[in-house]
Amino acid sequence: GEDVEQSLFLSVREGDSSVINCTYTDSSSTYLYWYKQEPGAGLQLLTYIFSNMDMKQDQRLTVLLNKKDKHLSLRIADTQTGDSAIYFCAESMLYGNKLVFGAGTILRVKS
Amino acid sequence: DSGVTQTPKHLITATGQRVTLRCSPRSGDLSVYWYQQSLDQGLQFLIQYYNGEERAKGNILERFSAQQFPDLHSELNLSSLELGDSALYFCASSGGTGGTSINFGPGTRLTVT
Numbered sequence: 001g002e003d004v005e006q007s008l009f010l011s012v013r014e015g016d017s018s019v020i021n022c023t024y025t026d027s028s029s030t031y032l033y034w035y036k037q038e039p040g041a042g043l044q045l046l047t048y049i050f051s052n053m054d055m056k057q058d059q060r061l062t063v064l065l066n067k068k069d070k071h072l073s074l075r076i077a078d079t080q081t082g083d084s085a086i087y088f089c090a091e092s093m094l095y096g097n098k099l100v101f102g103a104g105t106i107l108r109v110k111s
Numbered sequence: 112d113s114g115v116t117q118t119p120k121h122l123i124t125a126t127g128q129r130v131t132l133r134c135s136p137r138s139g140d141l142s143v144y145w146y147q148q149s150l151d152q153g154l155q156f157l158i159q160y161y162n163g164e165e166r167a168k169g170n171i172l173e174r175f176s177a178q179q180f181p182d183l184h185s186e187l188n189l190s191s192l193e194l195g196d197s198a199l200y201f202c203a204s205s206g207g208t209g210g211t212s213i214n215f216g217p218g219t220r221l222t223v224t
Contacts, residue, residue, distance in 0.1 A: 042217040098169050
């Protein structure tokens, strides 16, 4: 079945890089997503990667996908206090299209 | 701003009551999704509509129903409310039936007392 797992908490210093990890079980996943949720706010789509890609970079964000190990990571370079939030990894398939979310990783950035 | 709007932002109601949550998808998007976020269950997919038709169903209770109207806005109806239905309800939209960019609205916080 579908399952997405993430570590629950990550604490980094301002200016350092953050790496948030995610593993998924469904090998037929087509798209993998990263969403950010700030306190009291909705889900902001950060980036997504198609399953035939290994890497995607978007400004300070780098997504790495290891399809063999079903492992996805999000690297945030030069982490700022404004990056403090909950980060959700999610997978979907092309058709039928529900997103299956992980439990979220709380990122705390210390100044 | 994702372009997805939801009303109301907050809703407080009593057990046994019925409420309707409303969602307007981003301009041009044909698919609408509903999700529930609670502390114990996390983010759970409820239901998806594409251009007015139900496309996929998730963990949606029988007391809950949804529809998508010809103008593509969607409503989620929750009836016989229980304390455990208290949660954040998100609507999301995307351009097609498949993946790519799925954008979420700000959510409706439902509190059942």
